[in-house]
Amino acid sequence: MEQKSFQDYYPDELNYCYGCGRLNEHGLQLKTYWDNDETVSVYTPKPHHMAIPGYVYGGLIASLIDCHGTSTAAAAAYRTDNREMDTEPPFRFVTASLQVDYLKPTPLGVPLEIRGKVKEIKGRKVIVEATLTANGELCAKGLVVAVQMPEKMLKPNT
Amino acid sequence: MEQKSFQDYYPDELNYCYGCGRLNEHGLQLKTYWDNDETVSVYTPKPHHMAIPGYVYGGLIASLIDCHGTSTAAAAAYRTDNREMDTEPPFRFVTASLQVDYLKPTPLGVPLEIRGKVKEIKGRKVIVEATLTANGELCAKGLVVAVQMPEKMLKPNT
Numbered sequence: 001m002e003q004k005s006f007q008d009y010y011p012d013e014l015n016y017c018y019g020c021g022r023l024n025e026h027g028l029q030l031k032t033y034w035d036n037d038e039t040v041s042v043y044t045p046k047p048h049h050m051a052i053p054g055y056v057y058g059g060l061i062a063s064l065i066d067c068h069g070t071s072t073a074a075a076a077a078y079r080t081d082n083r084e085m086d087t088e089p090p091f092r093f094v095t096a097s098l099q100v101d102y103l104k105p106t107p108l109g110v111p112l113e114i115r116g117k118v119k120e121i122k123g124r125k126v127i128v129e130a131t132l133t134a135n136g137e138l139c140a141k142g143l144v145v146a147v148q149m150p151e152k153m154l155k156p157n158t
Numbered sequence: 159m160e161q162k163s164f165q166d167y168y169p170d171e172l173n174y175c176y177g178c179g180r181l182n183e184h185g186l187q188l189k190t191y192w193d194n195d196e197t198v199s200v201y202t203p204k205p206h207h208m209a210i211p212g213y214v215y216g217g218l219i220a221s222l223i224d225c226h227g228t229s230t231a232a233a234a235a236y237r238t239d240n241r242e243m244d245t246e247p248p249f250r251f252v253t254a255s256l257q258v259d260y261l262k263p264t265p266l267g268v269p270l271e272i273r274g275k276v277k278e279i280k281g282r283k284v285i286v287e288a289t290l291t292a293n294g295e296l297c298a299k300g301l302v303v304a305v306q307m308p309e310k311m312l313k314p315n316t
Contacts, residue, residue, distance in 0.1 A: 013210075018207050018208060019216075048176055048183075050182070051208075053171070059179075059222075059224045062224060063217025066217045067217065094209065095260050096215045097258065098216065098257070098258045099255070100257075101181070135290055150183045
């Protein structure tokens with residue numbers, strides 16, 4: 001049986017994110033999983049995701065780290081609560097701040113591996129450290145401060 | 159005569175960036191201009207650029223601030239050198255680090271205005287502060303540390 005990603009557990013109405021929504025047919029559809037105490041996503045950029053020929057554009061790297069961070073935050077919140085990810089109410093996080101350090105040019109045409117570690121959980125806030133590697137080489141580091149989504153965003157029509 | 163954007167001056171071979179390349183038909187094609195001592199770009203997200211219905215996804219905001227920052231850095235470098243943007247050699251910058259603070263949810267469906275100010279120019283490095291507003295409200299702030307592109311990236315085949 002194939003393992004379900006964090007995003008597969010998002011409620012349908014919150015599953016349209018361009019970066020990681022399962023239901024956004026135009027989006028990146030990032031998938032994130034536990035790997036022991038780390039989280040991992042793998043994404044292979046499209047040819048048009050270039051900065052200059054041969055290299056990935058920085059905005060995509062920021063997007064991957066962003067969505068990897070918020071999904072890691074949600075998964076960590078379930079773990080902290082000793083709850084399965086298919087239980088109610090759902091945890092969904094938004095980004096309060098994003099820091100990306102571009103350490104070396106990221107080659108285009110190979111899978112990028114994004115790994116996350118939870119640095120801190122405090123109340124509704126989760127801080128996630130992330131790395132992005134290509135061909136085993138560290139290309140970027142990120143820090144995502146994620147906060148639990150306000151109720152008014154979860155239910156915009158109420 | 160319509161004013162040319164910074165990106166219109168990029169050499170063709172460096173004009174394929176997904177965020178701001180004039181020649182990337184799949185990309186965002188961000189255009190940036192001087193407005194006195196500030197720089198300004200306006201971009202209206204597509205409906206699929208959502209985080210959840212009604213709101214823009216954070217990765218797009220990071221992408222816009224990123225490309226706004228590197229184009230501002232290039233324009234500032236020409237100004238500092240008292241050179242027109244169509245003179246050789248071209249200035250092109252890459253991002254060393256990107257910080258985005260998401261201050262409030264960014265509504266989808268309206269133009270986003272990104273404004274930049276050069277905070278510091280030192281050697282090959284330019285630091286740009288940016289704001290992103292929607293409907294006149296500040297939704298995000300950014301800081302881009304841009305560095306002049308290494309020559310080996312400018313001429314990958316040499």
